[in-house]
Amino acid sequence: MKVVILNNAAEVAQYGATLFSKQINRKPNSVLGLATGSTPVAMYKQLIDFYKHNQVSFRNIKSFNLDEYLGVSGDHQQSYRHFMNEQLFNHVDINKANTFVPVGDAKNPIEACEVYEQNIKSSGGIDVQLLGIGRNGHIGFNEPSSSLGSRTRVKTLTQETIDDNARFFSADEFQPHLSITMGIGTILEAKQVVLLATGENKAQAIVDTVQGPITAQCPASALQLHPDAVIIIDEAAASLLENQEFFRHIERENQKLEQSLGL
Numbered sequence: 001m002k003v004v005i006l007n008n009a010a011e012v013a014q015y016g017a018t019l020f021s022k023q024i025n026r027k028p029n030s031v032l033g034l035a036t037g038s039t040p041v042a043m044y045k046q047l048i049d050f051y052k053h054n055q056v057s058f059r060n061i062k063s064f065n066l067d068e069y070l071g072v073s074g075d076h077q078q079s080y081r082h083f084m085n086e087q088l089f090n091h092v093d094i095n096k097a098n099t100f101v102p103v104g105d106a107k108n109p110i111e112a113c114e115v116y117e118q119n120i121k122s123s124g125g126i127d128v129q130l131l132g133i134g135r136n137g138h139i140g141f142n143e144p145s146s147s148l149g150s151r152t153r154v155k156t157l158t159q160e161t162i163d164d165n166a167r168f169f170s171a172d173e174f175q176p177h178l179s180i181t182m183g184i185g186t187i188l189e190a191k192q193v194v195l196l197a198t199g200e201n202k203a204q205a206i207v208d209t210v211q212g213p214i215t216a217q218c219p220a221s222a223l224q225l226h227p228d229a230v231i232i233i234d235e236a237a238a239s240l241l242e243n244q245e246f247f248r249h250i251e252r253e254n255q256k257l258e259q260s261l262g263l
Contacts, residue, residue: 001223002230002254003210003247005238009198012232013042016130016196019230020047021056022263023128023192029060031120033129033187034088035140036065036080039196040132044088051092058094062123064116066131066140066187068102070109070154070178079104102152102180113152113180120186129190133197136160137205137218141181148214148222150183184222192228195220200236207240 006012020043023030034040050056065080074081081101089096100119106112120126131139136158142150143158157165157177187193197206209220210231223229238244 001210001226002228002250003238003241004230004232004251005241005244005247006232006234008234009039009042012039012196012198012234013046015232016040016043016194017046017050019194019232020128020130021050024056024058024061027127028057029062030127031123031125032061032063033126033182033190034063034065034084035130035132036067036083036087037132039198040130041087043130043196048088048091058092061094062098063094063100064120064123064126064182065099065101066129067179067181068104069176070104070180071176072104074101074104076104104176104180106180109154109180113154116152116180116182117186126190128192128194129187131187131193131195131220133195133202133205133209133220134161135164135201135205137208137220139184139187139195139220139223141179142184142187142219144217144219146184146216146219148216148219148225149185151186152180152182155179155181184219188222188226192230193223193226194230194232195223196232197237198234200239202233202237203240206231206233206237210241 004015006015065084068080072079076082084101089099102116103112133139136144141155141157157179162177208218209223212218212221214221214224
């Protein structure tokens, strides 16, 4: 697990966007796993800026999103399909026919989950999967107690997650308590996993992810099993980690190596 500690949220977004743009430029037909939430937005803005300055093209990219609310159609303002269109897809040259988000209003959600899994496999698997993390350590909508081998499925949201997301819904608006989410097993099959976290409120989740035992009580701790997981955090999110200077030292050495190799 590679842990990158940066000064602030802006640097986290810049680092994440640079990592994704390098992947796309190295493999123009990459399959990207994407995430919603407040933390990825800044990274998407940076990617849009790279695109506008002809530094990256999404023309041949295929993408799969982590999750979607169950019972919400793709054209609903609170849907994650709408979020992705507004925050990224509408602003770059990606073919929206190649962008996939779980179907929240599917007539048969169980079948829709199976189809989603098959779509990922038939596309050759995900090259880089973007993640955020909840205060309780959830990734996607894999809440604590989720199986570490789970696949795309319907999940019930915890009250904590419902409360955290309530700010996106008006008082008289329906807020879903169910979701469709990629499973932890699905996420771990991505060739590389990139997790972004900023702010002191994520510090405990980060220390549990990086230093804690691998346990379903902290779903993100399963990333310790991944051969290429990159955790990109600001100082506030890193505040509870031990050996912070060691992580910084490793990153400095990695940067020197990449520069010497021209990567």
